[in-house]
Amino acid sequence: MGRFPQDEFVAVKAILIAWMALSNIAHSQEPSAALKKADAAYRAGQAALAQRDLNAAQADFEQVVKLAPQAEQGHSALGAVLVSRGFVKEGIYELERALAIESTDNTAQMNLAMAYEQIGLSGKAIPLFSRCEAGARLQKSALPSYVLAGYARSLAANHQTGLAVTKMKAALAADSQNAELHDELGSLYAQQKDWTHAQGEFATAIELNPNLAVAHLHLGLAMRARDEKDGMPELMQAAQLAPQDAMIALELGKAFAADGKDTEAIPVFQHLLELEPSSTAASYQLALALQRSNRAQEAIVLLKTVVAAEPKNAEAMTNLGMALCQAQQAKDAVPVLERSIALAPESVTAHQNLAAAYVQLSQFGDAVVELHQALKLAPDAPQLHYNLGLALKMQDDAVGAIPELETAQRLDPSAAEAPYLLGVLYMQTGRYEDAAREMNISLKLRPENGDGWAALGSVYDKLNKLPEATSALREAIRQLPGQPDPHLTLAAVLVKQNQPGEAATERRKAAELMRSNMNRQRAEVATNAGNSALRNNDLEGSITQFQDALGYDANYAEAHLGLAEALDRKGKTAEASAERQKAEAVKTSGAP
Structure with missing residues (x-):
């Protein structure tokens, strides 16, 4: 963004104007020896520029500035060459000196505006661009397309997107076949969330230059913003065209992650880290993908790096704390999450994760405190009510747990966890009809729950609904073929149904499984x-x-x-x- 075009040098124009001025000075009075040398240096610099030898031109114009320090034209020419060579700050210094001597030098103003834009000083660039445009208008001419594009970038950086679009359109009117400018205009439309026009400009850019990777990237992101399925192929095409482009790799990896495809995202982020080993953004995104993939230990290493580099990054600390919990390192997680909460006390996730760490440490009272804090921030979050109900259950506080679980179920009727835990609590408190109702609700939502079927079988046994108990227990046995307890419960139910033979068979199966389990434990030891x-x-x-x-x-x-x-x-x-x-x-x- 903001680079000077390779095929046209503002510096060339500046130097021609400067050369004419020095020549006029030389003809109006007897030139000094220094001025004669300056004149010769200008000629040499002009010749060097004609050959595109910027290195030689710089040396020549440095000599001019040394010999004629009060000549504005020398500073202007040297500044333009320095900027063209990438020495932007040094060039700005020379251009500012030129304008301090002669404030009406339009070419120096243009070069300085472009230089300011290049290093992100849009506030300084915009007034200069405006003056240049006014001067061109007086001369009944237009600014070059690349200058108009620089003007547009500065306006966009200064949050004047609408005016930036106008200037970029003007640039394209003068250079309609420039793919990069179409891409930049599309980016301005994207900032306005005008996705239709944005996609049109990106598509035009690709039509003009199919190998323009950034246009494929932008088109893909615009399509994804509109939930269009063809966005991902564009992102992948961008990465294929520019495999060493870190920005493209980051966006591709984030897109995979957003689609729940961490398996594909992880190698992209790993490649990004190879490109930029010190990138905290790459480390963080890779860590999150690893964490979601249950590779907590690998994630912890990266998250510690991110937190060390950004000690006030509360979000990274929260994720580090959660990763430590995933790795059964809750003791280490607690201080990390406490620091995260100190930095961001309004973070519901941090309070929730700290509660999870306390649960892992069997500090249920502390977990309850954190969950109450979280619920003050998000009173309608069903997961928080469920977690609080679970923590209270762990404290044997069924009276407190039940209303929290009922609230969780009301807020999210599609979740199977709350009704199941309610069913367990109702069973433990002797409310068997309520227990059966809640367990049935849970098992309809998530039928693959062998423990749930076993519990429901026990509840039906208590209610003397023996056929229902038999059916539930047989489903539990199907799902938990290695567990002896459902066989024992089924044996007791079969006895009540006057089926002693079948009951004896179930008891034998239970005994065999208990022996097998005991032998497995001995084998493990x-x-x-x-x-x-x-x-x-x-x-x-x-x-x-x-x-x-x-x-x-x-x-x-x-x-x-x-x-x-x-x-x-x-x-x-x-x-x-x-x-x-x-x-x-x-x-x-x-x-x-």
């Missing part, structure tokens, strides 16, 4: 011991532990893998390979 011995390089001890684990449960894949590692270290590669094959067979079979 032995495997952990084997891994510990392996870390200490006690190969014989580890082999014994892994073999004990497999004695308890021959289908425990982790024990097979641990044994394979130990055998490998002993050089028994064939036996190790056999163990790995057994582990793979267990995983393939779907055994628990």
Whole structure:
């Protein structure tokens, strides 16, 4: 934005005018030796510019300024060359000196306005552009298109978007085939949320230059703003055309994330960090995508970097606290979330996350306090009422919990959690009809809840609705095939229905599952011991532990893998390979 065009140099015009002025001075009186040298330097500078040798031109005009410091034209010419070479601040200094000597130098005004625009000093640029435009109007001419575009950018930066559109249109009237200007006009329309005209300009830019990556980016963003499905391909095209463009990568990654496609967003943000390793924006966006993907430990590392770079970024602190909770590091999360709340006491999310950390630490009273604070800020948030109800339940305060859960259910009837927890509380307080009603509501919303079906079966048993209890418990068994408790409850219900044979079968299944679960627990303990011995390089001890684990449960894949590692270290590669094959067979079979 705001760069001088490569095919036209304002500096050239400035220098020609300056050369003529110095020549006039030289002819009006006997020139001094210094002025003669300045005159020669101007000629050399002019020749260098004709060859587009800005480096030589700069050296020549520096010599002119040194020899004739009071000549405004020398400062003007040197300033223009410096800006053209990218030394904008140095160029501005020379142009300001030129105008201090001669305030009516239109070319110096134009160059200085463009330079101010280039470094974001729109407030200084606009009055100069206005003077240049007035001067051109007096001469019955128009400003060059690139100057008008610079004027438009300055106006836009100064929140005068409507006038900026007018100036950019004027620039396009003089240069209608300029794809970049069409893209910039589209961006101005986008600032006004005039998406129809914005898309039209972006499309024209792409038609004129199909390889203009930024136009594809802008078109894609405009289409997404209008909820049009074809926006993402445009963003991907932009990234393909400019794979090293950090801004395009950031927008593409954010678009993937907004669509719930963190799997696609993560590699884009990782590439962005490769382009800009110190970018906190890239680190933050990647951290959020990792956090949503249950990769909390990776997210924590990045979020700590962001918080260190931006110690007053309350939002980043809130997310860091939540990531620490996700990683079961609630003790570390509490001070982070407390700092976040100190910075942004109105943040509902920060209070909610701090409450979650307290729940994880079994500090339910503190959690209740934070949730009350959050509800003062957002009294109609159903999740907050549910969380408060849950925290109160954890304190065995059913009287306090029930109205909070009822409120959560009223505010969000589509959520299954509140009616389920209400059903549990009603069951615990002996309100079995209410419990059955709420559990049925929850299970209709979320039928894949084996524990819910088991609880409903128990409630129907209490209500002596035995066929309903049998049906609910069989569904619980289907969903929880490894749990013995639903079999035991079903056995008791079947006895009440005078079905002793079927009841005995259910009790046997429960006993088998309890033995199996006990053996699995023993296998886990032995495997952990084997891994510990392996870390200490006690190969014989580890082999014994892994073999004990497999004695308890021959289908425990982790024990097979641990044994394979130990055998490998002993050089028994064939036996190790056999163990790995057994582990793979267990995983393939779907055994628990």
